[in-house]
Amino acid sequence: MKVIGITGGVGAGKSSVLALLKEMCSCDIIQADLVARNIYQSGNIGFKKVVDIFGEQIVGENGEINRPLLADIIFKNPNKRIVLNSIIHPLVKQEIINQINNHKIAGDVDYCFVEAALLIEDHYDIFMDEIWYIYVSEDERRKRLAASRGYSDEKISDIFKSQLSDAEFRKHADKVIDNGADIEKTRAQLEIMLGI
Incomplete structure (x- = not known):
């Protein structure tokens, strides 16, 4: 593969x-944006880490991170964007590596x-x-x-x-x-x- x-x-x-x-x-197509979106969802490690740093106020009524609110926060404060990226990017990269390794083990795609x-x-x-x-x-x-x-x-x-x-x-x-x-x-x- x-x-x-x-x-x-x-x-x-x-x-x-x-x-x-x-x-x-x-083939399989892995899009980092979609992986990141998944990592933000409640129950995933990224959700907990982001809420721990940015506070409960970024959680919407549906129990998920209010992404427009979070985007607004990091747009206004570049340092907070750096912090968010330092949390999310390594988790996204690791998840992508995991998915690639799963395909290598399964031998299911070229x-x-x-x-x-x-x-x-x-x-x-x-x-x-x-x-x-x-x-x-x-x-x-x-x-x-x-x-x-x-x-x-x-x-x-x-x-x-x-x-x-x-x-x-x-x-x-x-x-x-x-x-x-x-x-x-x-x-x-x-x-x-x-x-x-």
Whole structure:
């Protein structure tokens, strides 16, 4: 089984590439955001740690962490964001490693694709066989984010500033997938990479 990290800037279409991969090969797709969401849920260790640090006021009426409230707190205080990340990121990484190991033991898939916003920054490459960078030009990504998410140009610029540059992504990537054209061109690139 091969473990491949999928990365790229916001608006590059990582989700559409993952959907293609799901239909093209025997694989599991692990998305760090979904793993993190699970870790925050009551009954999980992340829930207890976050509530211990941020207090009971972040727990909503449904007994779960009020994520918009927590997001507001860490947006206003960068130090609290650092604290939250120091709790959640190691738990997410460990859970992803556990899922990969379960697949290795079961031998049930040919590939495990891991998509994480901080794949490079958090050194996921240590347990990856390869890193694939999903590339789309900045202009195209701006158009997509404005159309699909309604983001202002200023908000898009702020997000871009917080992410790695194209050169930095390329420096760490084993393969680059150009996802700027139509989906069939992306599929053709994936077929070559998967050897099908």
